[in-house]
Amino acid sequence: xxxxxxxxxxxxxxxxxxxxxxxxxxxxxxxxxxxxxxxxxxxxxxxxxxxxxxxxxxxxxxxxxxxxxxxxxxxxxxxxxxxxxxxxxxxxxxxxxxxxx
Amino acid sequence: xxxxxxxxxxxxxxxxxxxxxxxxxxxxxxxxxxxxxxxxxxxxxxxxxxxxxxxxxxxxxxxxxxxxxxxxxxxxxxxxxxxxxxxxxxxxxxxxxxxxxxxxxxxxxxxxxxxxxxxxxxxxxxxxxxxxxxxxxxxxxxxxxxxxxxxxxxxxxxxxx
Numbered sequence: 433x434x435x436x437x438x439x440x441x442x443x444x445x446x447x448x449x450x451x452x453x454x455x456x457x458x459x460x461x462x463x464x465x466x467x468x469x470x471x472x473x474x475x476x477x478x479x480x481x482x483x484x485x486x487x488x489x490x491x492x493x494x495x496x497x498x499x500x501x502x503x504x505x506x507x508x509x510x511x512x513x514x515x516x517x518x519x520x521x522x523x524x525x526x527x528x529x530x531x532x533x
Numbered sequence: 534x535x536x537x538x539x540x541x542x543x544x545x546x547x548x549x550x551x552x553x554x555x556x557x558x559x560x561x562x563x564x565x566x567x568x569x570x571x572x573x574x575x576x577x578x579x580x581x582x583x584x585x586x587x588x589x590x591x592x593x594x595x596x597x598x599x600x601x602x603x604x605x606x607x608x609x610x611x612x613x614x615x616x617x618x619x620x621x622x623x624x625x626x627x628x629x630x631x632x633x634x635x636x637x638x639x640x641x642x643x644x645x646x647x648x649x650x651x652x653x654x655x656x657x658x659x660x661x662x663x664x665x666x667x668x669x670x671x672x673x674x675x676x677x678x679x680x681x682x683x684x685x686x687x688x689x690x691x692x693x694x
Binding site for chain 1: 584651664665675
């Protein structure tokens with residue numbers, strides 16, 4: 433059976449900058465590998481199955497929903513536009529509370 | 534789900550529960566029964582949340598993953614038996630050659646719960662105007678994909694490797 437089209441996943445420049453800072457901090461506390469692995473896993477899930485998180489709310493202007501998901505040790509918020517099969521990560525990816533980051 | 538499918542799944546469940554009843558250890562049978570019920574419920578939730586075509590593909594992926602995992606378990610068990618029969622010499626499979634790696638795609642089916650306080654905070658801090666503006670920027674510029682900056686992140690986080 434053919435796999436369905438993957439979702440298109442985009443990140444904002446703001447998220448990129450936050451990830452740099454988060455990565456540096458992760459390195460300092462010895463969680464660099466875990467953070468890198470979580471970033472890869474988040475991206476992979478968003479491409480294949482963005483419904484892995486939980487919906488938070490509908491956006492009133494855009495035909496899309498705000499979702500939140502956890503891939504230990506990170507929390508990601510993302511906008512899912514199901515009609516365009518598009519995922520946009522526009523909010524900072526943050527550490528999961530209590531994970532040591 | 535059609536009536537035919539319901540009957541078929543019901544028959545499968547009855548058969549599975551019958552097999553469990555034959556286990557000598559009732560505690561183990563109860564544990565397996567609870568675990569499989571929980572798994573089936575999770576699967577049903579996932580399948581209900583996606584389109585029918587995606588659901589078919591997911592089911593197909595789950596079946597392929599199961600077959601791969603069972604095959605891996607069987608190979609491991611066979612290797613253990615071979616080692617015992619060979620007086621402890623490791624077989625090529627146990628050394629890694631020819632072993633089937635576990636599926637790397639199965640992980641996405643695992644849902645890690647979002648702590649309620651984290652979800653509440655996200656809702657409280659949500660700014661629709663800001664979010665809409667960032668979406669607009671991504672739609673105009675195309676945004677970034679992970680491969681645009683992953684290597685840079687990797688060098689930043691793991692500079693010595």
